[in-house]
Amino acid sequence: MTRVIEVRVPDMGNFKDVAVIDVLVKPGDSIEPETPLVTLETEKATMDVPSTVGGVVERVAVSKGGHVSAGDVVVAVRSEDAGDATAAGAASDGQAGGAQAKAAPAAAPAAQSAPAAPQTPAAPSPQTKKQTRPAAAAGTEAARAPSDAPPLLDEPGFSHAHASPSVRRFARELGVDLAAVSGTGFKERITADDVKAFVKKTLSGAAQAPAAATRGSGLPALPSIDFSQFGPTEVKPLGRIRRISAARLHASWVNLPHVTQFDEADITELEATRNGLKSKAAEEGIKLTPLAFIMRACVKALQEFPEFNSSLDASGENLIYKKYMNLGFAADTPNGLLVPVVLQADHKDVYELARALAELSEKARSGTLNVTQMQGGCFTISSLGGIGGTAFTPIINAPEVAILGVSRSAYRPVYRDGAFVPRLILPLSLSYDHRVIDGALAVRFTSFLTQVLSDPRSLLEAVP
Ligand code: CAO
Numbered sequence: 001m002t003r004v005i006e007v008r009v010p011d012m013g014n015f016k017d018v019a020v021i022d023v024l025v026k027p028g029d030s031i032e033p034e035t036p037l038v039t040l041e042t043e044k045a046t047m048d049v050p051s052t053v054g055g056v057v058e059r060v061a062v063s064k065g066g067h068v069s070a071g072d073v074v075v076a077v078r079s080e081d082a083g084d085a086t087a088a089g090a091a092s093d094g095q096a097g098g099a100q101a102k103a104a105p106a107a108a109p110a111a112q113s114a115p116a117a118p119q120t121p122a123a124p125s126p127q128t129k130k131q132t133r134p135a136a137a138a139g140t141e142a143a144r145a146p147s148d149a150p151p152l153l154d155e156p157g158f159s160h161a162h163a164s165p166s167v168r169r170f171a172r173e174l175g176v177d178l179a180a181v182s183g184t185g186f187k188e189r190i191t192a193d194d195v196k197a198f199v200k201k202t203l204s205g206a207a208q209a210p211a212a213a214t215r216g217s218g219l220p221a222l223p224s225i226d227f228s229q230f231g232p233t234e235v236k237p238l239g240r241i242r243r244i245s246a247a248r249l250h251a252s253w254v255n256l257p258h259v260t261q262f263d264e265a266d267i268t269e270l271e272a273t274r275n276g277l278k279s280k281a282a283e284e285g286i287k288l289t290p291l292a293f294i295m296r297a298c299v300k301a302l303q304e305f306p307e308f309n310s311s312l313d314a315s316g317e318n319l320i321y322k323k324y325m326n327l328g329f330a331a332d333t334p335n336g337l338l339v340p341v342v343l344q345a346d347h348k349d350v351y352e353l354a355r356a357l358a359e360l361s362e363k364a365r366s367g368t369l370n371v372t373q374m375q376g377g378c379f380t381i382s383s384l385g386g387i388g389g390t391a392f393t394p395i396i397n398a399p400e401v402a403i404l405g406v407s408r409s410a411y412r413p414v415y416r417d418g419a420f421v422p423r424l425i426l427p428l429s430l431s432y433d434h435r436v437i438d439g440a441l442a443v444r445f446t447s448f449l450t451q452v453l454s455d456p457r458s459l460l461e462a463v464p
Contacts, residue, residue: 328377
């Protein structure tokens with residue numbers, strides 16, 4: 001027997017007008033009991049509302065960006081498994097109301113055993129992310145039924161991932177954590193092929209390699225706090241770029257053993273030379289900033305120390321030395337941090353590097369960088385020198401193995417030949433992956449860099 005059953009928003013405590021942040025089904029979709037229908041977001045948590053019945057979605061009564069309260073209809077489902085014809089009259093048009101004696105679908109035993117329940121199946125308990133996410137402490141449950149244990153999903157990351165409902169459903173079916181999948185679709189949207197590629201990679205062992213493992217690492221979960229109990233708050237969703245960079249920075253932070261080596265370069269001569277060349281370069285439309293010289297110095301250092309121009313392979317057992325040299329630089333944009341890449345930096349002189357830096361920075365800030373202009377980097381420079389600061393510990397742009405942080409240069413008294421003299425000192429902070437680079441090598445690298453930076457002539461030589 002076929003009938004139409006409405007699934008409603010369950011009782012969510014005191015919450016009203018809860019935001020619908022995703023609609024996971026559409027009319028015509030075949031669903032089963034427990035299929036997530038919509039994702040709701042309160043100030044406290046995000047939660048999926050699962051279906052209580054199986055069948056075909058006939059109507060979706062909510063839309064993304066809308067708001068719902070307990071009891072609102074989420075979807076109407078045409079169910080073949082209605083159980084009893086007595087309910088057909090009331091159920092066929094999906095109207096709620098009246099008592100239902102035997103109409104609850106087989107998949108909703110609670111409603112079946114409660115004859116006085118309303119005709120619309122009992123609203124499901126919302127599956128809050130806190131509840132569905134297997135925390136580290138859920139080890140006992142996992143121990144009881146390891147084969148049935150739900151896959152480890154980063155639920156907040158999953159619900160924020162840029163993917164269509166069908167791809168979400170597909171990922172859930174496969175137990176794929178969308179938060180860990182890179183999207184290749186339009187505007188980095190995750191496609192079904194991306195999910196398949198992720199599964200293939202996982203099955204081949206790559207995603208489980210020690211070098212790449214991020215999920216299920218037993219990290220203790222942070223408490224979810226309702227800050228509104230302490231005072232007024234405002235919730236603003238993170239922008240897409242910030243969400244993507246947050247996931248990547250976190251992955252690097254938890255996977256790579258970071259060490260930061262600090263050093264100082266005397267750039268008194270370099271700045272004098274740059275200031276002498278600046279206006280002539282400006283006539284050619286080139287803004288000759290310190291970063292172009294620093295980039296040229298990094299090219300020389302990377303040529304001298306090829307370990308810094310390498311990456312660990314997915315197994316974590318081999319080092320891949322790159323015979324090309326593309327340098328990324330962190331750019332602060334209104335939408336968040338971007339890392340454009342200067343291709344073939346080793347084939348560019350200081351002027352060409354300056355031109356590339358200006359062009360890519362402008363594109364990054366105007367939001368017109370394309371994906372290929374952010375790919376293929378070997379080593380990254382993060383320069384905060386134009387803003388200030390004396391030192392910081394940059395996070396490596398994995399799978400690169402090192403990143404150079406640059407802070408603001410300042411005149412300092414330096415003891416030379418029996419007297420203090422004012423010298424312009426540039427603070428450098430080199431973070432490196434200690435699995436690949438040892439401390440001694442790191443300090444050799446920064447020593448080489450500081451020496452090159454103190455000699456502007458070598459940086460101005462023509463590039464072969
Ligand atoms: N010390 C002192 N002054 C410096 C300096 C330094 N280390 N680096 C740059 N400056 C000066 C420049 O000389 C320039 O001054 P003039 O116009 O008088 O020459 C001024 O600061 C501004 O430089 P700029 O920012 O326009 O150019 P840049 O090449 O130095 O940097 C870019 C370009 C894109 C790297 C930079 O604009 C930027 O976005 N930096 C932020 C990077 C960031 O956010 N990193 C953190 C990542 S982790 O969150």
